[in-house]
C-alpha cells in the first residue's frame with residue numbers, strides 16, 4: 011500500500027529543490043499534487059519531471075489574489091485538500107547594518123505573510139483529518155549572521171505550527187513544521203544574493219558545521235515530509251522535525 015494513495019496535496023514552491031523532490035515523492039506514493047511557484051517555465055519543467063498526477067498554477071504566495079486563484083483551481087479540479095506542504099520561501103543575504111526596509115518586507119511578505127495566508131485560505135477546502143507541513147529552517151533556533159530577517163521569519167513559521175495545532179485540533183488536522191539544515195538545492199546559488207564563490211564557500215562551511223559532514227539532499231527532506239503527510243505520523247502534531255544531519259541538535 012502506498013503512503014499517500016488517492017490524496018490531494020498542494021505544494022507551494024513545488025517547481026524546484028525541496029518542493030519539487032517532495033512533489034515527485036508524493037506522486038510516487040499515490041498522491042495527486044498541485045504545485046505553485048512564480049516562474050511558469052520552471053513549473054512546466056517540474057510537471058514534466060514529475061510525469062503524472064500533477065497540476066501547475068503560477069502564483070506568488072505573498073499575493074492574496076494569487077492564493078485565491080490557486081485554491082479556485084484546486085476546488086474546481088479536486089474539490090478538497092488532504093495535505094498542504096507550505097514550503098515556498100527564500101532568504102537573501104543582508105548584514106544588519108546594511109539591510110534595507112525592502113529586504114525586510116520582502117522576507118516577511120513571502121516567508122511569514124505568504125505562508126500564513128497559504129494555510130488560512132486552504133482551510134475551507136481542507137478535509138478533516140488532513141496534514142499540514144510548514145517549511146521552517148534550523149535557523150529558527152540558530153544564529154545565522156547576515157540572514158537575521160530570514161531566521162526570524164522561520165521562527166515565526168515554527169510558532170505558527172504550535173498555535174495552529176491547537177486551532178485545528180477539533181478538525182483532527184495535524185500541523186507540523188519541518189526544519190531543513192543546509193540542503194543541496196538551487197537556492198544557495200540563485201536566490202540568496204551570494205556570488206558563486208561565496209555560495210561555494212558557504213556550502214563548505216555549512217558542511218563543516220554538520221555532524222554528518224555533508225549537506226542534505228532534497229530527497230531526504232521529501233522522505234521526512236512524506237512521513238509527516240501520511241498516517242505513519244498519526245500521533246505527531248505541533249512538532250518541529252529537524253532534518254539537518256544533526257546540525258542544530260548537538
Ligand SMILES: NC(=O)c1ccc[n+]([C@@H]2O[C@H](COP(=O)([O-])OP(=O)(O)OC[C@H]3O[C@@H](n4cnc5c(N)ncnc54)[C@H](OP(=O)(O)O)[C@@H]3O)[C@@H](O)[C@H]2O)c1
Pocket residue numbers: 022023024025026027028029046047048049050052069070071072097098099100101120124145146147148189190191192193194195196197198201
Ligand atoms: N535549501 C536549504 O538549505 C534550506 C534550508 C532550510 C530551509 N529551506 C527552506 O526550504 C524551502 C524551499 O527551499 P529550496 O532550497 O528548495 O529553494 P529553491 O530550490 O529555490 O525553491 C524555492 C521554490 O519556492 C518558489 N517560490 C519562491 N518564492 C515564492 C513566492 N513568493 N511565491 C511562490 N513560490 C515561491 C520557487 O519558485 P519561483 O522562484 O518560480 O517562485 C521554487 O519553486 C524554503 O522555504 C527555504 O527557506 C531551505
